[in-house]
Each structure stands twice: as C-alpha cells, then as structure tokens.
Amino acid sequence: xxxxxxxxxACLLFAARPxxxxxxxxxxxxxxxxxxxxNSLGVxxxxxxxxxxxxxxxxxxxxxxGIVFVSAYVGWRFVSxxxxxxxxxxxxxxxxxxxxxxxxxxxxxxxxxxxITAPIYAVLEGLVxxxxxxxxxxxxxxxxxxxxxxxxxxxxxxxxxYRSGRIRVTPRFMKGVIGxxxxxxxxxxxxxxxxxxxxxIRFWDEPSPLGILVTLGIVVIAALNLVLDFHFIxxxxxxxxxxxxxxxxxxxxxxxLVWLYIELLRLLSLFAGRD
Numbered sequence: 001x002x003x004x005x006x007x008x009x010a011c012l013l014f015a016a017r018p019x020x021x022x023x024x025x026x027x028x029x030x031x032x033x034x035x036x037x038x039n040s041l042g043v044x045x046x047x048x049x050x051x052x053x054x055x056x057x058x059x060x061x062x063x064x065x066g067i068v069f070v071s072a073y074v075g076w077r078f079v080s081x082x083x084x085x086x087x088x089x090x091x092x093x094x095x096x097x098x099x100x101x102x103x104x105x106x107x108x109x110x111x112x113x114x115x116i117t118a119p120i121y122a123v124l125e126g127l128v129x130x131x132x133x134x135x136x137x138x139x140x141x142x143x144x145x146x147x148x149x150x151x152x153x154x155x156x157x158x159x160x161x162y163r164s165g166r167i168r169v170t171p172r173f174m175k176g177v178i179g180x181x182x183x184x185x186x187x188x189x190x191x192x193x194x195x196x197x198x199x200x201i202r203f204w205d206e207p208s209p210l211g212i213l214v215t216l217g218i219v220v221i222a223a224l225n226l227v228l229d230f231h232f233i234x235x236x237x238x239x240x241x242x243x244x245x246x247x248x249x250x251x252x253x254x255x256x257l258v259w260l261y262i263e264l265l266r267l268l269s270l271f272a273g274r275d
Contacts, residue, residue, distance in 0.1 A: 051240035052249070057233050060250035064122045068254065071126025072133065079134035087138055093131050100124035107251055114247035121251065125258060136265055140272045147265040154219075154260060158226045167224075169231040177224045184218055205266070207273030215267045222260040229253045 078090040100121055107117040137144045161167045205211060233249050 050243045052233075052236050052243050052245050054233060054237045056243065057237075057246045057249050057253075060118075060246050061253045064118055064250055064254045065257070067119055067122035068126040068129065068258065071123045072130030075127035075130025076134045077130075079131050079138070081138065087135055089131055089135065093128060096124050096127045100128060104255070107248070111248040112244065114251050115244065118247050118251040118254070122254060125254075129258060129261075132262075133265070136269060140269055143265065143268050143272065146268055147261055150264045150268070151257065151261040154223050154264070155226060155257065158223050159230060162227050162230045167227050169227060174228060174231075177221065177228055180221045181225060184221060205270075207270045212267065212270050215263065215270060219260070219263045219267055222256065222263050225256045226253075226260065229256055 075090075075093075078092075080088045082088055103117050103121045103124060107114050107121060110117075133144045133147075158167070162169075229249070229252050232252070236245060236249060
C-alpha cells in the first residue's frame with residue numbers, strides 16, 4: 001500500500017529521536033557539571049551569559065513548529081491525483097527526507113549549530129510531512145485533522161501529568177524510554193530492509209488487532225518521549241546552562257511532536273482500514 005511505503009520511509013527519519021534523547025541526556029550531564037562548577041566558584045551571570053529559560057525554549061519551539069506548518073502546506077500542494085485516480089507524490093519527497101535526516105544528525109552531534117540547522121530541518125521535515133499527510137487525507141477523508149487534534153490532546157495530557165508529578169522522570173524511567181525508542185527504530189529498519197528484499201513482515205501496518213495494539217504501544221512510547229523533553233528543558237533551566245541550547249532542546253521537542261503525529265496518523269488509518 002502506498003501509504004505504508006511512504007510511512008515506513010517517514011518513520012526512518014525518526015532514527016534521530018532516540019539518538020537525540022540519549023545525546024541530550026549525556027550533554028546535559030556535562031553542562032550541569034559546568035554549571036555546578038560556575039556556582040561553586042561564584043562566577044556571576046554577566047560573565048557566564050544569559051541562561052536558557054523555559055519560556056525562551058517554548059518560543060523557539062513555536063517558531064520551529066510554525067516553519068513546519070508553512071512548509072507542510074507547500075508539500076501538501078505538490079501531491080495530486082492523476083486522471084486514473086492514482087496518487088502522485090513529488091519526486092523531491094525522498095531527497096527531502098534524506099536531507100532532513102542528515103540535518104537532524106548534524107544538529108545532534110553539533111548542537112552549537114542548532115540555531116542554523118533546526119530551521120533547515122523544520123523546512124525539510126514540513127515538506128515531507130505535508131506530502132505524506134495529503135496522501136493519507138486522499139485515502140481517509142478527515143484523518144489529518146483528527147491526527148492533529150489527537151497530537152495536541154496527547155501533548156497537553158503529558159504536560160499536565162508531568163507538571164502534576166503523576167509521571168516522574170527517574171534514571172530508570174529515562175533509560176527505559178530511550179531503550180524502547182531504540183527498539184522501535186530497530187523494528188522499523190528491519191521491516192524496511194525485509195521489504196526491500198520482497199518480504200512483507202510489517203504486521204504493525206495491518207488493520208488487525210495485533211497491528212493496532214503494537215501501534216498503540218508505539219504511540220505511548222512517543223508520548224513518553226515528550227515527558228523526557230519536558231524534563232530535559234526544566235533541568236536545563238534549573239542548571240542555568242547557556243541560552244543557545246534553547247534551539248537544541250526545541251529541536252528535540254519538534255522531532256518528538258512530529259513522530260507522535262505520524263504514529264497517531266497511522267493508528268487512525270488502521271482503525272479506518274477496518275471499516
């Protein structure tokens with residue numbers, strides 16, 4: 001199915017998500033140590049520079065999401081239906097996907113460039129997201145709006161649960177979520193490699209009880225990654241790490257939100273496919 005093929009490639013793009021989470025965790029340990037050293041030495045803020053704030057990170061996240069939405073609108077318009085009813089996707093879709101993946105890994109391993117690379121990633125990601133969303137909308141009318149509303153609802157719920165203390169981020173929780181995310185990545189990559197050799201083992205793309213259950217589990221892991229993002233940002237603000245890291249943390253939130261949206265889109269399509 002065309003949607004399944006496009007979605008498989010799109011999910012490969014989120015290889016950056018577990019890598020970003022683990023990289024942020026390790027970098028934050030280093031930055032926290034530096035901040036503690038500054039405090040113990042009495043280095044004042046005028047020398048250290050303006051620190052990262054939660055509000056600043058939220059504003060940059062909103063900016064990046066705005067870029068994603070505008071770019072997605074452009075990508076949406078490039079998908080068309082031919083006279084025979086076939087769905088035509090633009091030829092630049094997969095190059096844009098690969099480009100976004102490359103930019104994402106550059107951002108992860110060179111976080112000091114995030115103020116440049118994160119907007120570029122948002123543009124490329126938006127193009128791909130818009131095209132894929134339109135393909136799904138053509139097959140399942142109204143599904144995109146449902147997925148957007150569901151993403152907003154899940155995100156708000158996770159924020160409330162985290163702020164209220166119902167979900168606490170412990171080292172064990174953190175390692176479990178990151179490990180599960182890496183596991184999902186391995187499953188996606190294995191499924192893609194198998195399909196390249198003609199073996200269709202992607203049972204999670206089938207509108208069966210098992211496929212829906214597995215996809216629901218992936219949605220839960222994606223949502224829990226949001227909790228990690230909230231924790232990383234809150235901890236970074238408390239440690240007063242340098243302000244330029246706001247772009248890096250905002251980039252991580254955008255990756256998670258887009259991944260959550262894609263998985264919800266896929267879950268809704270599985271339910272629709274059962275009708």
